[in-house]
Amino acid sequence: MNAVNAKSVVTRLAKRFADLKAEGRGGLVAFVTAGDPDADVGLEILLGLPAAGADIIELGMPFSDPMADGPAIQASSQRALAHGMTLRKTLDQVRTFRLQDDATPIVLMGYFNPIHHYGVEKFVSDAKTAGVDGLIIVDLPPEEEAELCLPALAGGINFIYLTAPTTDDERLPRVVENASGFVYYVSITGVTGTASAAVGDIEAAVARIRRHTDLPVAVGFGITTAQAAGDVAAVADAAVVGSALVNRIRDNLDAGGKAKPGLVKEVLGFVTELADGVRKGNK
Amino acid sequence: MNKPNTFRAGPDETGHFGIFGGRFVAETLMPLVLDVAKAYEEAKADPEFAREKAYYLAQYVGRPSPLYFAERLTAKLGGAKVYLKREDLNHTGAHKVNNTVGQILLAKRMGKTRIIAETGAGQHGVATATVCALFDIPCTIYMGTKDIERQAPNVFRMKMLGAEVKPVTVGSCSLKDAMNEAIRDWVANVENTYFLVGTAAGMHPFPMMVRDFQCVIGEEVREQCLKAEGRLPDTLVACIGGGSNAIGLFHPFLDDADVRIIGTEAAGRGIETGKHAASLTAGSPGVLHGNRMYLLQDEDGQVKEADSISAGLDYPGIGPEHCWLHDIGRVEYVPVTDDEALAAFHTLTRLEGIIPALESAHALAHVIKLAPTLPKDNILVMNLSGRGDKDLNTVAAHMGVEMGVNL
Numbered sequence: 001m002n003a004v005n006a007k008s009v010v011t012r013l014a015k016r017f018a019d020l021k022a023e024g025r026g027g028l029v030a031f032v033t034a035g036d037p038d039a040d041v042g043l044e045i046l047l048g049l050p051a052a053g054a055d056i057i058e059l060g061m062p063f064s065d066p067m068a069d070g071p072a073i074q075a076s077s078q079r080a081l082a083h084g085m086t087l088r089k090t091l092d093q094v095r096t097f098r099l100q101d102d103a104t105p106i107v108l109m110g111y112f113n114p115i116h117h118y119g120v121e122k123f124v125s126d127a128k129t130a131g132v133d134g135l136i137i138v139d140l141p142p143e144e145e146a147e148l149c150l151p152a153l154a155g156g157i158n159f160i161y162l163t164a165p166t167t168d169d170e171r172l173p174r175v176v177e178n179a180s181g182f183v184y185y186v187s188i189t190g191v192t193g194t195a196s197a198a199v200g201d202i203e204a205a206v207a208r209i210r211r212h213t214d215l216p217v218a219v220g221f222g223i224t225t226a227q228a229a230g231d232v233a234a235v236a237d238a239a240v241v242g243s244a245l246v247n248r249i250r251d252n253l254d255a256g257g258k259a260k261p262g263l264v265k266e267v268l269g270f271v272t273e274l275a276d277g278v279r280k281g282n283k
Numbered sequence: 284m285n286k287p288n289t290f291r292a293g294p295d296e297t298g299h300f301g302i303f304g305g306r307f308v309a310e311t312l313m314p315l316v317l318d319v320a321k322a323y324e325e326a327k328a329d330p331e332f333a334r335e336k337a338y339y340l341a342q343y344v345g346r347p348s349p350l351y352f353a354e355r356l357t358a359k360l361g362g363a364k365v366y367l368k369r370e371d372l373n374h375t376g377a378h379k380v381n382n383t384v385g386q387i388l389l390a391k392r393m394g395k396t397r398i399i400a401e402t403g404a405g406q407h408g409v410a411t412a413t414v415c416a417l418f419d420i421p422c423t424i425y426m427g428t429k430d431i432e433r434q435a436p437n438v439f440r441m442k443m444l445g446a447e448v449k450p451v452t453v454g455s456c457s458l459k460d461a462m463n464e465a466i467r468d469w470v471a472n473v474e475n476t477y478f479l480v481g482t483a484a485g486m487h488p489f490p491m492m493v494r495d496f497q498c499v500i501g502e503e504v505r506e507q508c509l510k511a512e513g514r515l516p517d518t519l520v521a522c523i524g525g526g527s528n529a530i531g532l533f534h535p536f537l538d539d540a541d542v543r544i545i546g547t548e549a550a551g552r553g554i555e556t557g558k559h560a561a562s563l564t565a566g567s568p569g570v571l572h573g574n575r576m577y578l579l580q581d582e583d584g585q586v587k588e589a590d591s592i593s594a595g596l597d598y599p600g601i602g603p604e605h606c607w608l609h610d611i612g613r614v615e616y617v618p619v620t621d622d623e624a625l626a627a628f629h630t631l632t633r634l635e636g637i638i639p640a641l642e643s644a645h646a647l648a649h650v651i652k653l654a655p656t657l658p659k660d661n662i663l664v665m666n667l668s669g670r671g672d673k674d675l676n677t678v679a680a681h682m683g684v685e686m687g688v689n690l
């Protein structure tokens with residue numbers, strides 16, 4: 001594989017972060033799992049996210065064994081799979097989304113196996129065509145970059161690396177070497193949706209990452225309220241909210257797991273709260 | 284595929300056996316995984332580590348385990364001369380303790396103060412809880428609720444030994460899900476916790492390290508067979524879930540071209556029913572739990588639930604070195620059903636007075652099929668990886684016997 005300069009891969013993400021910078025605020029990255037709670041309602045949520053205030057969409061690709069996720073996103077993945085969601089259908093939803101919105105970046109988040117099974121080359125090509133801007137693949141550290149990171153860069157898709165509190169200064173340069181789009185700081189040592197870091201610690205960690213890269217830094221894990229999203233967005237380039245959002249989906253299901261009337265409104269209303277929080281967070 | 288000069292050189296420095304293996308883990312864990320690899324390399328080079336391990340294997344585990352000539356079984360089968368490598372006679376009743384002794388010594392060297400582990404049949408959980416009691420380190424064992432039910436005696440043993448047994452109620456409620464939960468625990472407790480992986484699978488360096496610790500099985504068999512028969516065995520048979528007892532027996536013989544090597548995987552209720560754990564026979568390469576391996580998965584790449592009467596084999600993947608040995612053709616892998624394993628369980632119990640673990644009974648079932656087809660001078664060694672006390676409830680249920688009621 002010929003090395004592709006990660007910096008040369010420019011997608012909607014670069015424009016969006018540039019706009020955020022011009023506005024002088026951090027962004028809101030809203031995470032939902034594709035097809036949660038089912039394909040139709042999930043699509044309705046997805047289509048509504050930009051108007052509700054999401055600056056960037058992180059769309060989960062459901063997986064049977066989400067090892068780095070806590071109970072909320074595990075359950076979200078299970079709901080989607082139980083209703084027949086697949087990687088192919090996830091890409092279909094991105095394609096549908098792009099018919100109405102060509103500006104909001106979409107980053108697919110998930111685990112490698114469904115992509116491995118789909119075929120890496122075909123996936124990169126189909127994802128690019130569908131309108132995907134970036135990939136966050138939890139179980140692909142830089143040590144496995146040949147698997148998907150390098151092919152994705154070659155295909156014009158950003159590969160977003162996670163950094164964690166355990167990623168020390170010696171390792172950080174390796175992690176950001178082929179990172180593009182942005183860097184995702186996992187603010188706690190733990191799975192998603194279980195604990196929250198102190199803003200001071202986040203600020204210090206973001207400063208540390210910025211010593212190693214010029215890329216924007218988004219911070220996630222444990223951000224559950226508009227206040228917290230605002231606090232984090234004030235010290236980073238974006239705040240990611242996931243578990244708290246999918247819990248709103250869970251809270252609006254009936255006993256049979258079907259969406260109650262008003263679910264979409266409820267979820268998007270929460271996104272707007274978060275977006276307001278982010279806009280209030282002073283830089 | 285080119286035949287390598289040696290089959291024993293793997294993995295490469297990135298943890299790959301051919302295309303299999305690797306380090307597919309979240310960034311939070313990656314520095315720890317690199318630490319474990321580094322600490323293991325240092326330990327391997329330290330004669331004191333080897334001395335300490337040898338001491339506990341001899342004085343605590345009771346090694347070497349006997350290589351027992353199964354005379355009545357041999358006579359009954361009427362073919363190959365069948366030897367049983369008696370890993371069931373180890374302290375705690377299975378091969379698992381060979382690995383936990385090695386890894387607890389490593390965890391101690393690394394200054395870790397808490398141990399976590401996954402378990403299916405509970406043999407690894409018991410072996411982990413045992414060494415944690417010995418070295419006074421708290422431990423948490425993840426175990427699926429389906430396995431807690433069918434391996435109740437082992438759950439009680441773990442608790443008696445002071446372990447916390449955490450029931451896993453998600454997914455298939457068996458080994459795969461216990462592994463997921465153990466990984467989630469590790470991510471959340473990176474500072475003080477050591478993940479004591481029980482099988483020759485998972486992220487590098489675990490497949491290599493667990494294999495190295497289990498190779499004592501095959502090394503002893505070489506010596507014991509030379510002593511008893513004046514030559515190496517002709518045939519080796521062992522069962523495979525993740526594959527640690529099998530790789531321990533096979534690895535020291537991989538470069539002996541005349542030794543035929545066979546692994547048995549769990550065909551559950553039959554390959555055609557879809558209810559099985561035969562990843563090599565019916566799976567395809569995929570990535571789960573930190574490594575590329577043969578995996579049972581659907582057309583969307585979602586991992587399928589495995590099915591086997593044996594909790595220890597009830598796993599939708601198989602260790603990366605076995606996958607490689609399968610693809611290059613050095614080792615044969617064959618499926619064995621629940622019913623065949625149960626029949627073998629009874630055969631050994633009645634003929635030799637040895638109650639085998641249901642896992643080991645999968646190897647035995649193939650020996651029962653194979654031995655009669657082999658000449659009488661063919662020396663066959665089967666790894667009797669564990670004893671069957673833990674499986675009595677399962678076997679009784681299959682016989683329609685309710686323990687304590689209609690015995």
